[in-house]
Amino acid sequence: MYKFANRYKYNMMKRLTSLFATLLMATVILLSSCDNNENPEPEPQVLQPVEMTLGADWLIDTISSATEEIWYRVNAPTSQKLYVEWSEAEHQGTGYNHTADIKVSAFKLNGEDLYFEDIDDGYGADAQEVLLTDETSILIKVTANSAVGTFGIKVFESGAANITYTEINAADVWITDLSIEVGETIGFLVDGSGAEALQIVWAEFNSPESGYTADIKGSVYMMDGETPYIQRDNGKIFVAKDKSHSDNPKSIALDQGETKVKVHIQLNDDEKPGTYALKIEPVTK
Secondary structure, three states: OHHHHHHHHHHHHHHHHHHHHHHHHHHHHHHHHHHHHHOOOOOOOOOOOEEEOOOOOOEEEEEOOOOOEEEEEEEOOOOOEEEEEEEOOOOOOOOOOOOOEEEEEEEOOOOOOEEEEEEOOOOHHHOEEEEOOOOOEEEEEEEEEEEOEEEEEEEEEOOOOOOOEEEEEOOOOOEEEEEEOOOOEEEEEEEOOOOOEEEEEEEOOOOOOOOOOOOEEEEEEOOOOOOEOEEOOOOOEOOOEEOOOOOOOEEEEOOOOOOEEEEEEEEOOOOOOEEEEEEEEEEOO
């Protein structure tokens, strides 16, 4: 009886020791799991940029928080120089009511090598220049500066290479026998000698002058074909402008060191080819 009691006590102690060890191990595992949940390893962010079309009109977007990053990718396989322009609460065109204040950065496709970083103002003449070297696409990052809300952004190219220019003199005369096809960039080398400014006007499918079928946009550059002129009435870059019609013409102040300008005509975003007319008129006051 005595031996049986001792064996019983021994077995009970052995079971209790094993149970205690099991509970201790479970407690350690549970505490370790809690620590990991409180400080989880950050998951790597997967970059999924929004595709933006080069030369398209404003892309309107919304940034919702101070920590949000919005990424865009722009393909420009034949371009050498791009301009990134954005519209926000303090700097925006007529007809818009944006509320965000944003900062913009531009990168190579690796998302690390910068073209420019955290620029606040990029509207009109403040549009940021990107010189492409060995890449045909760029990444753009938008973050909130002092306010969230809506904004607009677009990317356009500078003067295209390998354009054949038709030489004309600035005059108050319509050039009427013009046409344009999909994919074309038509260049005019305009002599504005004696003028203080030039008024660039075109007639198209929706202008006051009837009989034309194309939907076009125009750009005005200095003689290097890359540096854009600034529109006189609003200080914006004269690139990919729409509807410079006779009832609302756009103009530039002529650089007196260069009495000639380069005008590029392209189809608008809807790619409606056809006929158009052009008049580049000298302004002396």
